[in-house]
Amino acid sequence: xxxxxxxxxxxxxxxxxxxxxxxxxxxxxxxxxxxxxxxxxxxxxxxxxxxxxxxxxxxxxxxxxxxxxxxxxxxxxxxxxxxxxxxxxxxxxxxxxxxxxxxxxxxxxxx
Amino acid sequence: xxxxxxxxxxxxxxxxxxxxxxxxxxxxxxxxxxxxxxxxxxxxxxxxxxxxxxxxxxxxxxxxxxxxxxxxxxxxxxxxxxxxxxxxxxxxxxxxxxxxxxxxxxxxxxxxxx
Numbered sequence: 001x002x003x004x005x006x007x008x009x010x011x012x013x014x015x016x017x018x019x020x021x022x023x024x025x026x027x028x029x030x031x032x033x034x035x036x037x038x039x040x041x042x043x044x045x046x047x048x049x050x051x052x053x054x055x056x057x058x059x060x061x062x063x064x065x066x067x068x069x070x071x072x073x074x075x076x077x078x079x080x081x082x083x084x085x086x087x088x089x090x091x092x093x094x095x096x097x098x099x100x101x102x103x104x105x106x107x108x109x110x111x
Numbered sequence: 112x113x114x115x116x117x118x119x120x121x122x123x124x125x126x127x128x129x130x131x132x133x134x135x136x137x138x139x140x141x142x143x144x145x146x147x148x149x150x151x152x153x154x155x156x157x158x159x160x161x162x163x164x165x166x167x168x169x170x171x172x173x174x175x176x177x178x179x180x181x182x183x184x185x186x187x188x189x190x191x192x193x194x195x196x197x198x199x200x201x202x203x204x205x206x207x208x209x210x211x212x213x214x215x216x217x218x219x220x221x222x223x224x225x
Binding site: 004031034036042043044045046049089091096097098099100101102103104 | 156
């Protein structure tokens with residue numbers, strides 16, 4: 001049974017720091033992995049999608065890596081800003097369809 | 112292009128009542144998914160439609176939950192009768208194709224059963 005774990009559960013940092021959020025999964029047989037952001041009371045915004053054959057994806061200040069064999073992904077946020085404050089969710093797709101989510105990392109970036 | 116929309120945004124009902132949630136996927140997206148997050152837990156898959164057909168309903172908790180997608184457009188999720196443990200946030204997502212594509216999520220419906 002696929003399980004997804006995210007560490008840390010919460011993180012509070014000053015503006016400008018570079019951050020690494022971690023995601024681990026127990027079964028390496030995945031189609032892809034997706035990172036989302038959720039703002040309080042809002043839906044999920046897709047940040048990055050990494051296919052199983054890829055090692056990393058980049059979008060602006062965000063970089064996500066995938067090491068499928070070890071069951072790990074990291075989301076790197078460069079030069080963090082207060083607007084980055086949100087909950088970050090990692091989800092793996094074991095087959096063609098459903099996503100399996102981790103419990104998330106709640107990030108606060110203070111000025 | 113409009114995103115995934117869900118209605119209502121919030122619903123407060125009493126135990127034993129019926130509630131129907133609606134999801135309108137992105138136009139042209141054949142795949143529609145329902146997920147939910149109950150208090151303190153991770154988001155969990157409920158079911159998946161391809162057009163009007165249920166592809167996978169392995170996550171549906173019990174027979175008090177009924178999902179439909181008549182005509183392959185919008186979908187409804189009915190809970191009847193609602194129980195306290197059904198409280199949570201119900202999310203809908205859609206994608207054009209299966210497999211390698213991003214799933215786009217709606218804002219969710221926050222359900223509170225008293």
